[in-house]
Amino acid sequence: MYSHDPLPPVDRRGTEIRHLNLPCEFVAPATKEAWEKRARSLREHILVSMGLWPNPARSPLNAEITHRVERDRYSIENVRFQSLPGFYVTGNLYRPAGDGLRPAILNPHGHWKEGRLNHEPDGSIPARCINFALQGYVAFAWSMAGYNDSTQLAHRTFGDDRKQLWGLSLMGLQLWNGMRSVDFLQSLPDVDNSRIACTGASGGGTQTFMLTAVDDRVRAAAPVNMVSAHMQGGCICENGPNLRIETNNMEIAALAAPRPLLLVSASGDWTVNTPEMEYPAIRAVYALYDAEDCLAEVQIDAGHNYNAASREAVYAWFGKWMLDSESDGRISEQPIEPEPPDSMLAVTPDSRPEDWVDEEGLTDVWIDRAQKQLKKMMPSDARSLRRFRQVISAGFRSAVGAPKAADDDLVETRLGMHRTDNCTVQSGFIGWRSVGDRVPFTEFHPPDPHRGAVLVVHPDGVSALTQDDGRDPGPLVQHLLGKGRLVLAADVFRTGLADGEPASGEHAYFSTYNRTETANRVQDILTAVAWLRRSGEVASVSLIGIGAAGPWCLLACGLSPHVDRAVIDADRFETDSDEAYESRLFIPVLRRLGGLAAAAALATPAELYLHHIGHAFETDEIEAAYRAADALDRLRTQRTPADMHQVVAWIDEGP
Numbered sequence: 038m039y040s041h042d043p044l045p046p047v048d049r050r051g052t053e054i055r056h057l058n059l060p061c062e063f064v065a066p067a068t069k070e071a072w073e074k075r076a077r078s079l080r081e082h083i084l085v086s087m088g089l090w091p092n093p094a095r096s097p098l099n100a101e102i103t104h105r106v107e108r109d110r111y112s113i114e115n116v117r118f119q120s121l122p123g124f125y126v127t128g129n130l131y132r133p134a135g136d137g138l139r140p141a142i143l144n145p146h147g148h149w150k151e152g153r154l155n156h157e158p159d160g161s162i163p164a165r166c167i168n169f170a171l172q173g174y175v176a177f178a179w180s181m182a183g184y185n186d187s188t189q190l191a192h193r194t195f196g197d198d199r200k201q202l203w204g205l206s207l208m209g210l211q212l213w214n215g216m217r218s219v220d221f222l223q224s225l226p227d228v229d230n231s232r233i234a235c236t237g238a239s240g241g242g243t244q245t246f247m248l249t250a251v252d253d254r255v256r257a258a259a260p261v262n263m264v265s266a267h268m269q270g271g272c273i274c275e276n277g278p279n280l281r282i283e284t285n286n287m288e289i290a291a292l293a294a295p296r297p298l299l300l301v302s303a304s305g306d307w308t309v310n311t312p313e314m315e316y317p318a319i320r321a322v323y324a325l326y327d328a329e330d331c332l333a334e335v336q337i338d339a340g341h342n343y344n345a346a347s348r349e350a351v352y353a354w355f356g357k358w359m360l361d362s363e364s365d366g367r368i369s370e371q372p373i374e375p376e377p378p379d380s381m382l383a384v385t386p387d388s389r390p391e392d393w394v395d396e397e398g399l400t401d402v403w404i405d406r407a408q409k410q411l412k413k414m415m416p417s418d419a420r421s422l423r424r425f426r427q428v429i430s431a432g433f434r435s436a437v438g439a440p441k442a443a444d445d446d447l448v449e450t451r452l453g454m455h456r457t458d459n460c461t462v463q464s465g466f467i468g469w470r471s472v473g474d475r476v477p478f479t480e481f482h483p484p485d486p487h488r489g490a491v492l493v494v495h496p497d498g499v500s501a502l503t504q505d506d507g508r509d510p511g512p513l514v515q516h517l518l519g520k521g522r523l524v525l526a527a528d529v530f531r532t533g534l535a536d537g538e539p540a541s542g543e544h545a546y547f548s549t550y551n552r553t554e555t556a557n558r559v560q561d562i563l564t565a566v567a568w569l570r571r572s573g574e575v576a577s578v579s580l581i582g583i584g585a586a587g588p589w590c591l592l593a594c595g596l597s598p599h600v601d602r603a604v605i606d607a608d609r610f611e612t613d614s615d616e617a618y619e620s621r622l623f624i625p626v627l628r629r630l631g632g633l634a635a636a637a638a639l640a641t642p643a644e645l646y647l648h649h650i651g652h653a654f655e656t657d658e659i660e661a662a663y664r665a666a667d668a669l670d671r672l673r674t675q676r677t678p679a680d681m682h683q684v685v686a687w688i689d690e691g692p
Contacts, residue, residue, distance in 0.1 A: 043448045044466050049473030050557055055550035057269040063287035065321035072325050076292055080251050085435035086279040087212050088204020088629050091428050096122050098221055103383050110134045111170035117383040120217040122402055123394035127186045127383040128179030131170040140232035140359040141222045142169050144178040147239030152184030154378045160343040163375040171371055175228050179218055186384040190396055193273055198619045201278045204629030205403045208277035215248040232359050236351050238262050238343035243275045250292035257297040257358045259351045261343050264290045264300055266314050268307035276546035278625030291319045295328035299354040301347050305340035312336055345370050411631050415658050416665040430639055432630040437559050438552055439596045444571055446470045457509050460518050467568045476561045477528040477535055481510050481518055488521035489577035489692060490569045494562055496585040498533015499526040516685045523575055527565045530557035548625055556624045562593040570599040577601045577692045584608055588622050595636030602644040602691040604684045609651035638662030644671040646687045648679035
């Protein structure tokens with residue numbers, strides 16, 4: 038028996054690979070309430086992707102001024118401070134002469150050859166910052182990692198799978214440096230903390246709208262020559278893992294609303310369409326707040342730049358919102374004489390701090406801090422368990438990509454059906470209409486499914502659970518059917534008959550725009566659980582994960598509220614091994630969020646049987662979480678593999 042197929046002919050996740058140059062669109066929600074719900078979720082997603090969820094502790098800045106020069110009407114100070122222990126932000130602080138509280142401007146630079154000291158017609162950070170000081174602002178320019186005197190990291194090569202697991206990326210570090218730069222400005226006695234703005238071009242434009250998106254202390258922003266619908270950023274420092282899955286720079290930039298935002302574009306680069314495309318899309322969000330006057334755009338007839346004309350547009354915009362300027366909207370740039378570059382460095386070979394760390398040292402610092410934070414968060418009572426679930430479950434939803442669509446978006450295609458001696462066998466596909474996934478399934482339906490449903494996931498797919506070329510149920514399925522259980526077996530992503538092998542090598546920054554293989558498999562398990570739960574025929578859903586599929590299923594248990602009982606083969610997973618996660622369970626930031634131990638903690642109070650844990654699968658934190666939920670009797674662990682009768686017996690104890 039066949040039905041009309043509402044699903045794509047192949048799984049789009051494996052054939053439609055997203056990348057930084059793929060044209061995209063952004064359509065604002067119809068209501069302010071819908072946008073603000075989306076905005077909260079998107080901010081969480083950004084922080085999770087950048088390794089900043091849960092929010093890292095802010096260690097002391099230990100700011101130092103290493104040199105100061107006084108010029109007519111302004112001064113320049115060479116500054117360094119620690120955004121993390123032993124990891125330094127180096128920059129220059131431009132201050133206007135005189136006393137009193139001043140507004141402040143953050144000035145991240147782009148990929149100029151000379152970094153924050155670049156001074157040429159197409160872009161000058163000294164000209165920008167000196168003019169800001171002359172206009173009455175405190176201006177701070179700092180170096181991207183790997184530029185000028187920020188030599189602790191190699192800018193375009195920092196990062197690997199291990200670092201991604203721990204949420205450590207160049208983009209995340211630079212966002213954190215931006216947030217700590219706001220902390221630094223707010224620590225200064227002459228800065229008005231309520232008037233802080235940010236502007237930068239190219240890679241500095243990315244830093245500008247990213248910082249503005251997640252830090253509401255930035256009250257106005259002007260990203261220059263970056264917000265585009267067809268180019269999302271060409272450097273590793275603009276492509277953090279998971280970041281642009283189901284989003285893009287237009288939507289991220291719109292998170293500034295309703296704060297003042299100026300989009301500066303150029304006729305000669307990827308922002309050529311801003312007046313007709315990106316600006317109207319973002320304006321629709323500002324309209325939800327009746328704040329269209331807080332958004333503006335200007336296009337300069339030039340190539341990729343932050344030239345004098347672009348800077349003057351920004352001076353006028355900030356003058357309106359930060360200085361309450363009564364001018365006609367024009368602020369002309371004053372000619373400047375930059376300082377010798379060598380005199381602007383806050384760190385030199387002879388003045389390097391003693392606690393200065395290299396890439397390996399920074400990685401150790403990051404992981405150690407993450408581990409201590411997670412250990413402190415692990416639940417010990419009902420209250421701390423609620424807090425843990427609130428924070429970590431949000432992180433898991435972002436990192437794994439739990440389905441967010443409404444139930445009516447979940448569709449099925451039923452194909453062939455036949456009967457055996459003790460069940461009806463039905464095959465087909467399930468998926469989410471808006472996602473374009475296509476998960477093959479086989480359903481084994483007993484005459485009287487009075488005991489609920491069981492989803493069984495095998496790493497080799499449905500065929501490993503059947504016999505007679507897939508026509509008849511195998512031994513495990515037969516035993517479950519004999520207990521009155523409806524059984525569903527699924528070929529999760531790239532197992533069994535599932536199609537769509539991702540071409541990850543064809544595009545740079547694959548994991549910035551696409552889910553990993555493991556994440557897609559966990560999604561498919563969640564999809565199958567949701568499909569079973571939606572059926573009015575079953576009162577409960579149990580889950581069995583076999584072999585390598587066990588850890589996938591454990592991650593799904595932590596994300597699904599619909600799994601009542603689970604038998605999980607831990608497959609001797611080494612939970613304290615980065616290599617194990619890299620080779621067997623790779624999802625960016627998974628270790629930063631606590632890995633499998635956190636997933637099991639999130640599964641409370643579901644009845645969980647963990648077997649085949651071996652000697653390297655840590656269970657202390659899992660037991661602590663179940664104890665905090667007053668549900669320790671619902672957890673069973675076993676070092677050896679469970680046999681089929683033990684698996685069926687555990688499931689049979691449930692409703």
